[in-house]
Structure formats: structure tokens, C-alpha cells
Amino acid sequence: MTEPEEQWDLEITPTSSLFDLKLRDVWQYRDLLLLFVRRDFVSFYKQTILGPLWFFVQPVITIIFYSFVFGNLAGIPTDGVPKPLFYLAGTILWNYFSDCLVKTSTVFRDHGGIMSKVYFPRLIMPLSIIASNLIRFGVQITLFFALLLFYYLKGTPVGLNAYALLLPVLIALIAAQGLGLGMLISAVTTKYRDFAFVVGFGVPLLMYATTVIYPLSQAEAKFHQYSWIIRLNPITGIIETFRYGFFGKGSFSFELLGYCTAVTFILLIVGIVTFNKVEKTFVDTV
Helix, strand or coil: CCCCCCCCCCCCCCCCCCCCCCCHHHCCCHHHHHHHHHHHHHHHHHHHCHHHHHHHHHHHHHHHHHHHHHHHHHHCCCCCCCCCHHHHHHHHHHHHHHHHHHHHHCCHHHHHHHCCCCCCCCCCCHHHHHHHHHHHHHHHHHHHHHHHHHHHHHCCCCCCCHHHHHHHHHHHHHHHHHHHHHHHHHHHHHCCCHHHHHHHCCCHHHHCCCCCCHHHHHHHHHCCCHHHHHHHHHHHHHHHHHHHHHHCCCCCCCCHHHHHHHHHHHHHHHHHHHHHHHHCCCCCCC
């Protein structure tokens, strides 16, 4: 009598295609993904007095500072949009991108211990970072909607239009950019630690090459010969589309949004391929 063939729920192989994302494994480990998200959320605000209220405090303090420095002292126009609304729109989008990028870019270094001891789909780690930051973004965009409603009830024309329905697409593009670029940098950082320092001071500087504190129209009017650099920044088109949808102001075009989508797709593919290649040998270099 022949023995029945063994059936395995999970098979670990030594080699696989660079484009094999192991999405089936990710789905099987979805409980682990939720645990990582919960861990990140709890540990970040553990032993703080205000706790999750920092989700609101941080953007409020930021827009007060921006309104005073850039709006009043520097006198940078906001295309007729109330300063708090204008700065809050750019800040919450930029914060989501920068948090995803910075935290994903050190995933191998920060979690090398657990990755070297236990098997699970490595993509779980960067995905948990994107998901946990999405919770923070969801809370902060609620603050944005509340402020938008306040100005509407106050009688200030806000210019809300149908392009606001692109919000889920814009969120997905920001998450994909942060994920793709973060995984790419994380893979490179395993061998060249200098990139960790580049990210540390480079990301805050990159904000000034993005339309967070000024509209694209002002950059093109005052620095026309250099404004193409800001336009080529893939985050710029997302922020401008967001402001156009909710304020009716901004340099929106489908060409600019299409460019941002194409760059995001390329960054995501390159990031995933590089991440999948490095995850097989990162223990030897971290």
C-alpha cells in the first residue's frame, strides 16, 4: 500500500523570480500584518500624556507655524485659499509620504533581528508601515474636512468640485511612492549605510522642492527657469490635484497627474524587484 502524498500549506524554496511578490503568502500572514500595524500604533504613543491626540496636535502646530512664517513674514500667496486650509492640505499629504518613505527605508536595519530568525513574507514589514501610517493620515484628513466645513459655514468659498473624488487615487499614489522608494533605499542601505544619512537630511529638504508651502503657480511666476524641477517632483502633481479638487485652485492637468502615476509605477516596480533580490541575502550584510 503506497503512502499518500504529503500536502503542505506553505513551501519555502531557495530561489524564486524577482517579480514573485508572494502575495498568497502575504494573505496567509494577514493576521501578522494586523499585529504589526497594532504594534506600531501602540508603541509609538506608549507612555505619552496626549497619546493619539498627537495626530491632531502635530498638524495644528505646523499650520500655525507655516501661516506665521511663510504666509505673514515671507508673504507667500496661497492662491486665495485660507492659509490654514492651504498649509494643512499640503502638510498631511507630505507627512504621509515622508513617514512611509523614512520608516520603510530602514526596514532591514530596524527589523533584521526578527527577519533573520523567523520566516514570514518580508513584504509584510513595509506593508505594515504603509497601513499604520494610513491610520494616522485618516485621522489628520478628518481634521482637514472639519476645517473645510468650518470655512464653508463661515461663508468662505472653498471651491469643492468633482475632482475631489480622485482622493482615493491620490492616497494610493502617495502610498505606492513611499513604499517603492522606501524599499529601494532600504535594499541599498543594507550594503551602503550612507544612504540612511542621506534620507535623514534629504527628505526634509525635498519638501521645499514640493508645493507644500507654496502653490506651483507662484513657483512658475517667480522662478520660471527652475520651476520645471518642482513640476518633475512626482509629489507635486498629487498635492496640486488635491488642492484643485477641494479648493478649485491649483495647477491641475491630466498630463501632470499621468506623469505622477507613471513615475509611481516605475518606482514601485523597481523597489519591489530590488527588495525581493536583497531580502534573500540581507542577513549576510546587515
